[in-house]
Amino acid sequence: MKVYRNISALILTGWTTGQIIHQFRMRRALKASTDAFVPAKPGQKVVILGAGIAGLTAAYELADAGLEVVVVDRRNAVALETSAANAGTLNYKARTVVASPDTLLFAFKKLWHVVFGGKHHYQRFILSRLNSDKTIGEQEHKPGNIASDSMSSVNQDKSLEVTTVNEDSTNQSEDQHNILKNFKYFFFERQLLVSLDFWKWAGNFLLMALTRPDERRHFVDCLTEESLAVFEQTRARTRAKFDFRRAGSLYIYAEEDSFHQHAREALLAGDGAAAVTPAKAKEMEPSLSSFTFAGAIYGQFDGVGNCQQFCKAMEVYLSRKGVSFTFGHAATDVILDQNGKACAISITDQHTGSTKELSCDYVVVSCACESFIPLKTSGLSWLPIIPVRGYSLSGLANVNPNQCPSNYLLFEHPIEMAVTRLGNQIRFSSYAEITTALEPVEERMKDLITLIDQLFPEAFQDKTAVISWVGRRPMTADALPIVSVTHLPNVLLHTGHGADGWRWSHATARHLRNIMFGQKNSLSHHYLSLSRFWLL
Secondary structure (H helix, E strand, C coil), X not given: CHHHHHHHHHHHHHHHHHHHHHHXXXXXXXXXXXXXXXXXXXXXEEEEECCCHHHHHHHHHHHHCCCEEEEEECCCCCCCCCCCCCCCEECCCCCCCCCCHHHHHXXXXXHHHHHHCCCCHHHHHHHHHHCCCCCHHHCCCCCCEEEEEXXXXXXEEXXXXXXXXXXXXXXXXXXXXXXXXXXXXXXXXXXXXXXXXXXXXXXXXXXXXXXXXXXXXXXXXXXXXXXXXXHXXXXXXXXXXXXXXXXXXXXXXXXXXXXXXXXXXXXXXCCCEEEECHHHHHHHCHHHCCCCCCEEEEECCCEECCHHHHHHHHHHHHHHCCCEEEECEEEEEEEECCCCCEEEEEEEECCCXXXXXXXXXXXXXXXXXXXXXXXXXXXXCCCCEEEEEEEEEEEEECCCCCCCCCCEEEECCCCCEEEEEECCEEEEEEEEEECCCXXXXXXXXXXXXXXXXXXXXXXXXXXXXXXXXXXXXEEECCCCCEEEECCCCCEEEEECEHHHHHHHHHHHHHHHHHHHCCCCCCCCCHHHCHHHCCCC
């Protein structure tokens, strides 16, 4: 037994020493590359890896600054992965779960219940808040199937069957009770507990949650305000059509305490958000008439828009401005010159397997959860980013306002579901699933379908034509993106936006532009730099 303890201690000591040496080398490399960074000049060539919202907003800003821009993506069109079917929300004051003592406690409770089981205390409130004298289960309900025409993240077709509600009203209530009680928003892959990379990410989260939380929250407010201002400029200039409307938002609160807390915060903030009674919320959104809840917060300046449509419009606009696109190719390697700078990108055709090199003066990596892959051979084998998977269902909306929401709704605990009306489409989005698995969990989509079928059974015009989506959102340890020079002086990151890429990319792309041209930024660079993380 003593021998085993000695061996274990030796292994742990060796690993710890290796990590200390690695951290020292990475810090030194980041400082050296920052010192060696040379601002870009108009006419130089930049290759942007990734054609989602982060990559396209970067392409827009850098092309506007006079650079020759080439965008590379492994898929056959823009915005087919993380940016394909997100909630589409553009909120000024939506709460972002940044690293703080509160989120640390929240994450610990979530993780405890996931690993060891048990129910969250707030699940006891769900029936008393979402059921009324006329329960949802007692509404006219037509059983049917919702077919998944495409799961864009895995490129496969599946048909998901909706649970048929028993005709007996008593059984309906019991079924609804079980569905609402057992629905879980947060999932954690237990296999991550044996992953060293996860514990490095978790270590960063722990350390960052205990340092500068108030400053971080203030930075989020500044980032959001600037991003939506830049977004308005871009929208006016490009005249992109993407079902945008500033319709306002309703945050639905099931719990009295949570509602009153956020109502006070909205009153003190004075940013256009206001608390409304359930009666007023139902007047604003008739589809809530059968619900009982504590109250709602109305955000009058919030908007919605189809992110994928915006990306497609941006592709057309950028192509006219001389930006070139290379689809169906994955970036596999960064080619270095004799001075240790990137001089080309090696890309592989996803269909034929052939490779070629694209020469460049600068590289911007916007590959979401895979952003580290092109940089592995040059020494950056890991980034403090973890995939958080989300699910959504989209389809043609029922025109009856009593049956289908016409506003942007966000249900708070315990459901945590966003409902957005995008043109003639209705979209339901939910789940935060921390996992490294590429295959989606079919059970999650079935649960979401069943939940929608209970809450808004007639929301879709045609349940057989509903499209499901699964996306892996790149979440950093503090939930803020990375816009920074890497260990290579002419390779930069513009990634890690998590679930807020649609809301934040406009400002972070402007920040990236200012970095590349050596100009002053209005946002603090500390909260966007790669060096802010304790463990690399």
